[in-house]
Amino acid sequence: MFTINNYVVATSLEEAYTVLTKNKSNKILGGTLWMRMGSQNIHTAIDLSKLGLDTIVETKEAFEIGAMCTLRMLELHSGLQAYGNGMVSNCVKDIVGVQFRNGATIGGSLFSRFGFSDPLTALLALDTYVELYKGGTISLEAFIEGPYEKDILIKIIIKKEMSLTGVYLTERLSHTDFPVLAVAMTQSLAGYKVAIGARPSKAALAHETMDYLNTITSGHERSPLSNEQLEVCGEKVVEELNFATNMRGSQHYREHLAKVLVKRGLRQLRG
Ligand SMILES: Cc1cc2nc3c(=O)[nH]c(=O)nc-3n(C[C@H](O)[C@H](O)[C@H](O)COP(=O)(O)OP(=O)(O)OC[C@H]3O[C@@H](n4cnc5c(N)ncnc54)[C@H](O)[C@@H]3O)c2cc1C
Structure with missing residues (x-):
């Protein structure tokens, strides 16, 4: 559990920022669900709840x-x-x-x-x-x-993007655990976006895979991709992004999951 020495309910963003930067251990409070897992000693905690940021x-x-x-x-x-x-x-x-x-x-x-x-x-x-x-x-x-x-x-x-379809897929060891891998994909008139998170490093866009998808098909096409094209996408994602091992899964398992989820996601996107 963390310790708060002083508590400020900010009346403006300017005040919040001034207090935040006054001391190294001053902290903004969100819902504090993550913060309470740690044991940090906070000099001044800054509460943003009166600034109308909840809409x-x-x-x-x-x-x-x-x-x-x-x-x-x-x-x-x-x-x-x-x-x-x-x-x-x-x-x-x-x-x-x-x-x-x-x-x-x-x-x-x-x-x-x-x-x-x-x-x-x-x-x-x-x-x-x-x-x-x-x-x-x-x-x-x-x-x-x-x-x-x-x-x-x-x-x-x-x-908002025109004609956007999206898909979000994860693999978890149990229902409410952290994801072992997360895949988000969209297709719109502007093209494709493919984001992979929990590799376990933070989410990144797979730009080469997106370029490939944008080359072989345009944003308004919804007909299914061929098995060969899906395979290429799965391989490209694994080649261009780094995957690693932690307590939830090995690098090899994550790479395998990435290929499977990317192909599954593209099938869902393209109907
Ligand atoms: C047991 C557990 C399981 C979880 N499982 C998952 C999961 O499966 N998937 C997932 O995506 N997430 C998961 N999370 C993370 C969770 O969803 C939240 O992202 C996390 O609790 C942070 O949100 P918070 O409001 O509690 O932030 P806080 O704990 O209040 O703050 C976290 C940090 O953000 C800073 N901060 C807060 N608000 C702002 C702001 N407006 N501006 C600048 N800095 C700010 C704080 O100073 C602090 O450093 C899990 C968390 C816990 C504790």
């Missing part, structure tokens, strides 16, 4: 998801359930249980950039941006690959 706003162009929205809110939002075959809602449904998802926040989930993260993988296969107090609005991919700097994640923006 999901859907417009014609985008979803704007406040950092303090819980995973359960993403799961139940009717717009997200309808968009991209509900891949965002689906990606959180196996995380522990309903009570847990009622507490864990999307801000805490993305800012931590966990290797095993389901939402990080699913959102990477969409046209997703994060709005940071100091760092501004950047693509999720740039955020994942960028340095870990003190900042506040304010909201997540998912820009």
